[in-house]
Amino acid sequence: MSDIIQLLPDHLANQIAAGEVIQRPASAVKELIENAVDAGATAVHLILKDAGKELIQVVDNGKGMSAMDARMSFERHATSKIKKIEDLFEIRTKGFRGEALASIAAVAQVILKTRREEDALGTHIEIASSAVSSQEPVAFAGGTSISVKNLFFNVPARRHFLKSNTTELKHVLDEFIRIALAHPDIAFRFTNNGIEQYNLPGGNLKQRILALLGAGMDKNLIPVEELTDVVQIRGFIGKPEAANRTRGNQFFFINNRFIKSAYLNHAVSNAFEGLIAKDAFPTYILFLEIDPRKVDVNVHPTKQEVKFDDDKIMYAYLQAAIKFALNKYNVAPSIDFSLDASIQNLDALKMPMTEHRQQEVKQGYLYDKFSNAGQAHFIERREDRKQWQQQQKAFFPEMPGTGLEVQLPATFDTPSAVQPMLLSDQLMDETGSKSVIQWTDYLITTMKSGVVLLHQKRALERIIFEKLEERMLAREHVSQQLLFPIDISLSPSDALLLNEVLSELYLLGYDIKPGAELHDYVIVGVPSDIRGGQEQQMLEWVLEQIKNESGQVTDERRTILLRTMSKKMAVPRILPAEQAQSLVDELFACSQPQYTPDGKLIFRILSQNDLSALL
Numbered sequence: 001m002s003d004i005i006q007l008l009p010d011h012l013a014n015q016i017a018a019g020e021v022i023q024r025p026a027s028a029v030k031e032l033i034e035n036a037v038d039a040g041a042t043a044v045h046l047i048l049k050d051a052g053k054e055l056i057q058v059v060d061n062g063k064g065m066s067a068m069d070a071r072m073s074f075e076r077h078a079t080s081k082i083k084k085i086e087d088l089f090e091i092r093t094k095g096f097r098g099e100a101l102a103s104i105a106a107v108a109q110v111i112l113k114t115r116r117e118e119d120a121l122g123t124h125i126e127i128a129s130s131a132v133s134s135q136e137p138v139a140f141a142g143g144t145s146i147s148v149k150n151l152f153f154n155v156p157a158r159r160h161f162l163k164s165n166t167t168e169l170k171h172v173l174d175e176f177i178r179i180a181l182a183h184p185d186i187a188f189r190f191t192n193n194g195i196e197q198y199n200l201p202g203g204n205l206k207q208r209i210l211a212l213l214g215a216g217m218d219k220n221l222i223p224v225e226e227l228t229d230v231v232q233i234r235g236f237i238g239k240p241e242a243a244n245r246t247r248g249n250q251f252f253f254i255n256n257r258f259i260k261s262a263y264l265n266h267a268v269s270n271a272f273e274g275l276i277a278k279d280a281f282p283t284y285i286l287f288l289e290i291d292p293r294k295v296d297v298n299v300h301p302t303k304q305e306v307k308f309d310d311d312k313i314m315y316a317y318l319q320a321a322i323k324f325a326l327n328k329y330n331v332a333p334s335i336d337f338s339l340d341a342s343i344q345n346l347d348a349l350k351m352p353m354t355e356h357r358q359q360e361v362k363q364g365y366l367y368d369k370f371s372n373a374g375q376a377h378f379i380e381r382r383e384d385r386k387q388w389q390q391q392q393k394a395f396f397p398e399m400p401g402t403g404l405e406v407q408l409p410a411t412f413d414t415p416s417a418v419q420p421m422l423l424s425d426q427l428m429d430e431t432g433s434k435s436v437i438q439w440t441d442y443l444i445t446t447m448k449s450g451v452v453l454l455h456q457k458r459a460l461e462r463i464i465f466e467k468l469e470e471r472m473l474a475r476e477h478v479s480q481q482l483l484f485p486i487d488i489s490l491s492p493s494d495a496l497l498l499n500e501v502l503s504e505l506y507l508l509g510y511d512i513k514p515g516a517e518l519h520d521y522v523i524v525g526v527p528s529d530i531r532g533g534q535e536q537q538m539l540e541w542v543l544e545q546i547k548n549e550s551g552q553v554t555d556e557r558r559t560i561l562l563r564t565m566s567k568k569m570a571v572p573r574i575l576p577a578e579q580a581q582s583l584v585d586e587l588f589a590c591s592q593p594q595y596t597p598d599g600k601l602i603f604r605i606l607s608q609n610d611l612s613a614l615l
């Protein structure tokens with residue numbers, strides 16, 4: 001028998017390889033726009049017909065190509081961006097594998113027009129299924145125009161698998177938005193079937209975000225900027241109230257390249273915890289700059305996942321940066337910096353700073369917390385804060401006459417650049433006879449910075465939530481034994497659920513023992529602050545809530561538990577004057593006074609300006 005192994009013909013090899021790089025119009029759009037960006041364009045126009053199935057054209061005013069380069073650009077592994085192997089690790093441009101144009105030309109009909117500024121005439125090339133059908137000089141304005149017609153015309157199986165125009169357009173829009181966010185200084189236009197989708201002038205990042213995500217975001221963006229020795233973090237996050245019910249506006253860029261990272265997303269979400277509802281997604285557009293040698297993004301041309309040398313540190317820095325940003329903009333007047341012990345103990349976090357970034361880094365907010373010599377990367381914990389609070393109390397003794405325990409909030413230790421702190425205002429304002437007005441659901445009081453409108457029930461939810469949480473963390477079981485234990489009988493599935501949360505309920509003060517029958521239980525003790533008659537109902541609410549928010553991991557269950565209980569335990573009523581004042585104080589002593597555990601705003605401060613706008 002004769003030998004059977006053959007080399008694949010070039011055009012077939014190209015077609016197969018193309019499948020890796022080009023899956024749909026959106027992938028061709030991405031490659032073509034990135035080439036325009038790499039070519040230094042300041043204006044890029046994307047023109048589609050039928051969501052790119054019929055035509056994808058990208059016109060740029062970049063540096064163009066010589067006749068020779070134009071021809072070469074369609075060869076596999078033809079790239080102007082890599083010359084030696086070390087370049088691979090320093091790469092800053094978008095593409096470098098020299099595969100995109102070869103791949104596109106293997107599966108479509110391509111027309112390229114390009115001219116460099118210094119050339120009198122440009123070059124016109126037509127190529128389809130990897131075969132050049134014409135190359136000639138042409139008069140052309142400058143820059144590059146590439147038209148890709150009938151994508152996959154020669155690979156029917158692939159063409160057949162393209163989705164509806166609406167779906168393909170959606171994919172293109174996703175890519176377009178990512179690139180446009182990464183390059184706010186470049187003007188982008190985008191038309192499909194003659195209809196303009198976007199027309200974005202060059203500008204700064206904020207302007208670009210507003211142009212892409214809606215001008216309504218304007219008052220909801222909080223800037224993030226942190227320089228550390230390992231990573232520089234810049235960008236914007238949305239205020240908690242701008243959080244979405246869908247995972248829409250979440251963007252990470254590493255070295256200006258869009259990436260997806262469930263891990264980093266977790267870090268951000270964690271920083272927002274307690275500020276937004278569990279089922280809401282925070283908005284973020286964040287740019288991380290890392291030494292390219294310490295991150296591996298280029299594993300695959302279309303790969304959007306990353307691998308860091310040390311991702312735990314990245315997580316810690318990112319989370320802290322977001323907390324700082326929230327704090328600085330007074331969304332979270334005080335923050336708990338407690339990080340995972342395993343992170344605090346990382347060698348790298350204890351190691352001294354590298355020389356070269358030290359100066360830069362010293363100006364960052366994270367510096368104090370993470371980079372002090374000796375106690376490098378020390379992160380404050382709750383206990384420290386408590387101790388500090390007690391010291392402060394010596395200086396600000398309890399208010400005469402009120403008989404309440406004035407708990408100072410832990411906000412004094414934040415950087416002085418932050419906006420005036422709420423309670424410090426209040427203390428200075430305090431005359432001893434200060435009154436809190438109650439009207440329907442609201443409490444109204446004043447502070448130096450303005451008139452405070454406060455929602456009583458929501459305030460109670462927050463206060464109770466933190467109390468319960470603290471109790472749970474401290475593992476103190478504060479229970480009130482019932483004179484008449486309550487028998488409950490549950491469905492098998494509810495019994496199972498109850499069993500799973502029994503130990504947590506115990507920490508919250510519930511004392512529940514197995515009953516006579518398999519699915520029976522006896523409540524013998526309840527949290528001391530539960531109203532009589534509600535003991536059983538509360539338990540049922542909690543189980544119901546956990547069922548509704550099913551599929552959660554255990555530690556989220558705990559939050560649901562706390563959230564549900566505090567919601568139910570928060571019962572507003574008309575309070576005697578000093579209790580109303582004490583409620584206000586207690587709220588501001590919370591670590592997160594501004595929002596309820598499920599993200600509702602608790603109070604608003606009407607400033608002089610706000611009021612004069614009204615009256």
Ligand code: ADP
Pocket residue numbers: 031035036039060062063064065073074078079080081094095096097098099100101102144
């Ligand atoms: P890569 O971008 O990975 O180098 P491509 O196949 O995308 O590979 O492009 C091959 C080469 O063609 C690029 O390295 C670049 O020199 C040139 N090129 C492609 N598009 C443009 C453009 N719009 N303007 C100028 N040069 C371009």
Ligand code: MG
Pocket residue numbers: 031034035094095096100101
């Ligand atoms: Mg490229």
